[in-house]
Amino acid sequence: MSVTAASGFEAAGVEAGLKNSGGLDLALVVNRGPLQAAAAVFTSNRAKANPILWSQQVIADGTVSAVVLNSGGANCFTGSQGFQTTHATAEQVAAELSVSAGDVLVCSTGLIGEQLDRDRVLAGVSAAAGALSANGGADASRAIMTTDTRPKTAVVNTGGWTIGGMAKGAGMLAPGLATMLVVITTDAVLEPAELDAALRSATRVSFDRLDSDGCMSTNDHVTLMASGASGIRPEVNEFTESLTELCTNLAMQLMSDAEGASHDITIEVVGAETEEDAVEVGRSVARNNLFKAAVFGNDPNWGRVLSAIGTTAAAFDPYEVDVSMNGVRVCHAGEPDQPRELVDLTPRAVHLAIDLKVGAAAATIFTNDLTHDYVHENSAYSS
Amino acid sequence: MSVTAASGFEAAGVEAGLKNSGGLDLALVVNRGPLQAAAAVFTSNRAKANPILWSQQVIADGTVSAVVLNSGGANCFTGSQGFQTTHATAEQVAAELSVSAGDVLVCSTGLIGEQLDRDRVLAGVSAAAGALSANGGADASRAIMTTDTRPKTAVVNTGGWTIGGMAKGAGMLAPGLATMLVVITTDAVLEPAELDAALRSATRVSFDRLDSDGCMSTNDHVTLMASGASGIRPEVNEFTESLTELCTNLAMQLMSDAEGASHDITIEVVGAETEEDAVEVGRSVARNNLFKAAVFGNDPNWGRVLSAIGTTAAAFDPYEVDVSMNGVRVCHAGEPDQPRELVDLTPRAVHLAIDLKVGAAAATIFTNDLTHDYVHENSAYSS
Numbered sequence: 001m002s003v004t005a006a007s008g009f010e011a012a013g014v015e016a017g018l019k020n021s022g023g024l025d026l027a028l029v030v031n032r033g034p035l036q037a038a039a040a041v042f043t044s045n046r047a048k049a050n051p052i053l054w055s056q057q058v059i060a061d062g063t064v065s066a067v068v069l070n071s072g073g074a075n076c077f078t079g080s081q082g083f084q085t086t087h088a089t090a091e092q093v094a095a096e097l098s099v100s101a102g103d104v105l106v107c108s109t110g111l112i113g114e115q116l117d118r119d120r121v122l123a124g125v126s127a128a129a130g131a132l133s134a135n136g137g138a139d140a141s142r143a144i145m146t147t148d149t150r151p152k153t154a155v156v157n158t159g160g161w162t163i164g165g166m167a168k169g170a171g172m173l174a175p176g177l178a179t180m181l182v183v184i185t186t187d188a189v190l191e192p193a194e195l196d197a198a199l200r201s202a203t204r205v206s207f208d209r210l211d212s213d214g215c216m217s218t219n220d221h222v223t224l225m226a227s228g229a230s231g232i233r234p235e236v237n238e239f240t241e242s243l244t245e246l247c248t249n250l251a252m253q254l255m256s257d258a259e260g261a262s263h264d265i266t267i268e269v270v271g272a273e274t275e276e277d278a279v280e281v282g283r284s285v286a287r288n289n290l291f292k293a294a295v296f297g298n299d300p301n302w303g304r305v306l307s308a309i310g311t312t313a314a315a316f317d318p319y320e321v322d323v324s325m326n327g328v329r330v331c332h333a334g335e336p337d338q339p340r341e342l343v344d345l346t347p348r349a350v351h352l353a354i355d356l357k358v359g360a361a362a363a364t365i366f367t368n369d370l371t372h373d374y375v376h377e378n379s380a381y382s383s
Numbered sequence: 384m385s386v387t388a389a390s391g392f393e394a395a396g397v398e399a400g401l402k403n404s405g406g407l408d409l410a411l412v413v414n415r416g417p418l419q420a421a422a423a424v425f426t427s428n429r430a431k432a433n434p435i436l437w438s439q440q441v442i443a444d445g446t447v448s449a450v451v452l453n454s455g456g457a458n459c460f461t462g463s464q465g466f467q468t469t470h471a472t473a474e475q476v477a478a479e480l481s482v483s484a485g486d487v488l489v490c491s492t493g494l495i496g497e498q499l500d501r502d503r504v505l506a507g508v509s510a511a512a513g514a515l516s517a518n519g520g521a522d523a524s525r526a527i528m529t530t531d532t533r534p535k536t537a538v539v540n541t542g543g544w545t546i547g548g549m550a551k552g553a554g555m556l557a558p559g560l561a562t563m564l565v566v567i568t569t570d571a572v573l574e575p576a577e578l579d580a581a582l583r584s585a586t587r588v589s590f591d592r593l594d595s596d597g598c599m600s601t602n603d604h605v606t607l608m609a610s611g612a613s614g615i616r617p618e619v620n621e622f623t624e625s626l627t628e629l630c631t632n633l634a635m636q637l638m639s640d641a642e643g644a645s646h647d648i649t650i651e652v653v654g655a656e657t658e659e660d661a662v663e664v665g666r667s668v669a670r671n672n673l674f675k676a677a678v679f680g681n682d683p684n685w686g687r688v689l690s691a692i693g694t695t696a697a698a699f700d701p702y703e704v705d706v707s708m709n710g711v712r713v714c715h716a717g718e719p720d721q722p723r724e725l726v727d728l729t730p731r732a733v734h735l736a737i738d739l740k741v742g743a744a745a746a747t748i749f750t751n752d753l754t755h756d757y758v759h760e761n762s763a764y765s766s
Binding site for chain 2: 045046047048074076077078079081111112113114115216217218287289290293294296297299301302303304306307309310311312318319330331333334335336340370371372374375376378379380
């Protein structure tokens with residue numbers, strides 16, 4: 001049910017002819033109210049796509065009527081012509097729905113540096129507006145796929161109110177920095193400021209902890225919209241907890257469908273002086289190609305973990321660190337401990353535990369291995 | 384002729400039985416004087432191998448009699464037993480040559496987190512001492528190879544005095560930060576402080592600008608030794624210029640032999656506000672797996688270049704930047720310029736030019752593409 005699980009929302013996914021591969025490629029999600037409260041977070045890449053530049057203005061007042069998303073082109077580094085395409089898209093949505101263009105978020109994904117076919121986008125918007133339905137979440141979640149092999153959706157239902165979401169993203173996947181598009185909807189009654197605080201809290205420990213390939217997108221965009229249609233005003237903490245659960249669920253779906261990956265790697269850093277240190281250490285390992293290639297080869301090469309930690313500014317003594325892989329402590333206090341041959345890396349799920357032995361802070365980073373299929377997909381596919 | 388091109392030096396390379404693959408694996412380079420001046424730079428990885436910890440003490444007084452180097456094991460994260468192996472190795476060299484162990488540098492390369500076979504190392508030292516010759520540079524340069532497919536040597540001969548060098552390194556190759564071992568020798572007459580200044584100046588724009596796979600080693604070590612045997616005292620600037628030429632030559636050999644690489648990529652950043660900005664921009668592109676995989680596939684995907692630049696803190700406006708690939712300007716002022724189909728990426732040498740349009744500073748970073756062979760070599764080979 002995705003973004004239409006919560007009441008007050010309609011969605012559609014249509015084929016606008018934007019993707020060379022064909023198939024659904026334009027999605028529309030509409031908030032029918034009574035509230036139209038929203039919050040959004042965007043990529044922190046300084047090279048921002050035209051739809052990001054547009055949507056940053058739209059979100060400023062906390063009111064969003066609809067989100068339109070296309071695959072088949074990122075509309076990034078496409079100059080004023082590209083910006084006008086984004087603007088025209090929002091205007092078309094506004095005209096079809098009788099809302100203000102200034103309340104329409106736009107998201108795009110695909111190849112950077114190519115113009116979108118504006119006529120096809122606008123015709124697609126009209127088709128999507130005509131196809132809107134309270135069961136349209138599934139089609140919408142398919143229309144935003146690029147190299148994704150499957151749609152990603154999640155729903156948290158508390159009884160009184162519901163949160164639903166959809167996500168796309170398989171490469172250029174190092175949010176945190178905020179390649180994914182995510183739309184989350186809820187029928188809870190919440191103010192824009194409450195939504196913003198909840199969304200930032202949830203994304204900080206979910207999408208922002210995913211670092212599949214170290215490459216930050218120009219188009220990342222996570223939107224949360226509230227319709228208030230349930231009539232129920234939840235405790236903000238309770239809502240944030242449910243939202244974090246939903247975001248983590250979607251983030252794990254992104255990890256497990258990452259381009260070419262054969263292992264999902266959970267890097268748990270404990271004993272850090274600060275959470276920032278734990279994140280920096282986890283991310284340094286997540287971005288180490290040698291470690292990632294070793295995991296692909298089922299090789300528990302823990303020296304590569306320590307060499308990655310050594311590049312950080314985190315508080316630690318290299319000769320105090322413990323490292324465990326899938327439950328086997330291979331390094332204790334910077335020296336060889338259990339034989340690396342005891343580590344079984346054949347399951348897809350890999351757990352790497354790093355104890356810095358400095359403090360009580362911790363963080364978990366999620367990444368993937370570096371595989372032949374990753375190289376193949378990203379050398380053969382212009383995305 | 385490598386490290387024995389300059390007069391006053393002897394070297395040897397022997398098989399000590401340290402490498403599983405067999406072959407030469409222990410090298411010894413001896414400075415016969417009359418001077419024994421030296422300088423060295425080391426990895427800035429905070430996880431430093433035992434030979435680095437030892438050699439940092441040795442170099443403090445600027446006097447070095449000999450350098451002993453082994454492949455077949457990095458002696459890193461091997462605790463006090465490992466440090467004692469390094470110490471015993473220096474003592475063995477000292478005893479064989481009748482010099483002080485405090486004047487013997489030790490370098491190791493290979494798998495992290497495994498003990499070296501100390502008896503084999505010591506026996507190898509004795510064998511190498513017995514094999515020293517003024518023609519031993521070639522064997523020495525072979526004995527330090529790990530995944531290198533060929534030895535790397537270079538010589539600059541100015542007429543009066545000579546600089547010679549050898550290098551190893553094919554993976555975990557992102558010095559600058561300082562995986563390579565390099566030994567450079569000269570018969571020029573120079574003080575340790577002059578050697579140190581020249582070495583730092585030369586490595587800053589040669590080895591430090593090489594970022595093949597973004598992974599900083601625990602064992603990087605570049606040593607420069609002067610014998611003074613030519614009797615000629617060069618101008619320091621003139622010497623530094625020749626040394627930079629030699630270091631750049633060796634760095635280019637490292638790049639062209641990088642594990643699994645099919646393209647050598649020169650990233651020239653111009654129009655930067657500062658040299659630091661230019662280096663940061665170049666390095667961010669050099670570390671972008673999506674860009675590197677695209678080059679492997681001969682795909683001029685310049686959007687991945689701009690998305691990488693956008694992750695830096697360098698001064699620039701994404702909508703002013705120009706990008707050219709192999710002479711074709713594919714992006715002008717942040718918009719598509721010449722068609723990407725005009726770019727021919729089939730030659731091994733790729734030239735990427737980035738003009739930030741902010742200032743007059745520039746820097747060039749050298750990297751490689753991300754290939755199936757890189758993944759294969761680093762998943763199948765424990766190094």
